[in-house]
Amino acid sequence: MKNSTRVFLSEIKKAIIRHSLIVDGDIIGVGISGGKDSIALLYSLCDIIRSAPVRFKFIAILIDLGWLSDLSPIVDFCQQKNIQLHIEPSDIAKIVFEIREEKQPCSLCAKMRRGALHNTAKMLGCNKVALGHHLDDVIETFFLNLIYTGQMKTFLPAIYLDRSDITLIRPMIYVTEDDVVNLVGRENLPVVSSNCPVDGKTKREEIKSTVALLASHYPDFRSRFLTALKRPENPLWTDSVNNNFIL
Numbered sequence: 310m311k312n313s314t315r316v317f318l319s320e321i322k323k324a325i326i327r328h329s330l331i332v333d334g335d336i337i338g339v340g341i342s343g344g345k346d347s348i349a350l351l352y353s354l355c356d357i358i359r360s361a362p363v364r365f366k367f368i369a370i371l372i373d374l375g376w377l378s379d380l381s382p383i384v385d386f387c388q389q390k391n392i393q394l395h396i397e398p399s400d401i402a403k404i405v406f407e408i409r410e411e412k413q414p415c416s417l418c419a420k421m422r423r424g425a426l427h428n429t430a431k432m433l434g435c436n437k438v439a440l441g442h443h444l445d446d447v448i449e450t451f452f453l454n455l456i457y458t459g460q461m462k463t464f465l466p467a468i469y470l471d472r473s474d475i476t477l478i479r480p481m482i483y484v485t486e487d488d489v490v491n492l493v494g495r496e497n498l499p500v501v502s503s504n505c506p507v508d509g510k511t512k513r514e515e516i517k518s519t520v521a522l523l524a525s526h527y528p529d530f531r532s533r534f535l536t537a538l539k540r541p542e543n544p545l546w547t548d549s550v551n552n553n554f555i556l
């Protein structure tokens with residue numbers, strides 16, 4: 310294994326340990342979108358499980374929204390790695406774009422997708438769902454909330470959802486999007502192209518360029534942001550597993 314891949318995996322392990330994301334007996338549904346972030350997460354968990362001090366299981370879950378071009382690279386990858394893959398069919402794309410003709414389709418689509426993912430995970434006996442959010446997602450979400458809703462909040466490393474009785478975990482929050490892109494290229498991980506009609510035209514894409522601009526002026530911007538989040542006195546993240554800080 311290349312050293313840069315080892316470094317990537319060690320950052321995931323650090324997040325898992327620091328935020329107690331995985332404990333003995335967990336059955337984790339890993340949300341797979343077909344994109345680079347979630348396949349990087351799946352790859353990482355495959356490696357981490359081999360030497361983990363706790364016993365856990367995971368299942369890859371893909372909610373088929375109806376616009377992925379060809380799922381076979383993901384199916385082949387899971388077969389090669391001996392990963393259980395569950396593909397859940399859905400009418401989400403049809404409902405959002407054809408039936409409801411939503412002007413702001415992303416929020417309805419994301420809501421329906423989350424519901425389908427949590428229900429499918431529960432149906433498969435999972436107590437946790439792992440998502441492929443990375444540090445850039447954490448930073449972008451912070452600025453999206455600040456600018457559009459006037460709130461200082463972002464993704465938590467872990468959060469228990471009462472309503473669906475499931476804990477969401479985000480093991481990739483210490484790695485950047487560039488780290489993910491490099492891993493996917495280096496390890497030749499399969500990415501499936503999406504025909505989503507609003508891909509690349511969202512508010513998140515706008516914020517992404519703003520964050521990139523900040524990082525080009527201040528090269529340590531992302532790592533400083535992470536340091537700020539990790540500070541024990543910072544209410545955004547501290548003890549998030551026990552939900553002592555509700556955002």
Ligand SMILES: Nc1ncnc2c1ncn2[C@@H]1O[C@H](COP(=O)(O)OP(=O)(O)OP(=O)(O)O)[C@@H](O)[C@H]1O
Pocket residue numbers: 339340341342343344345346347348370371372373374422426439440441442446
């Ligand atoms: N169709 C889906 N089925 C299952 N899980 C999904 C699906 N879409 C997204 N997810 C999960 O939700 C996370 C966040 O979704 P989002 O649409 O923001 O993707 P992303 O950050 O671009 O990640 P990716 O590169 O994996 O698409 C993904 O990383 C993945 O874990």
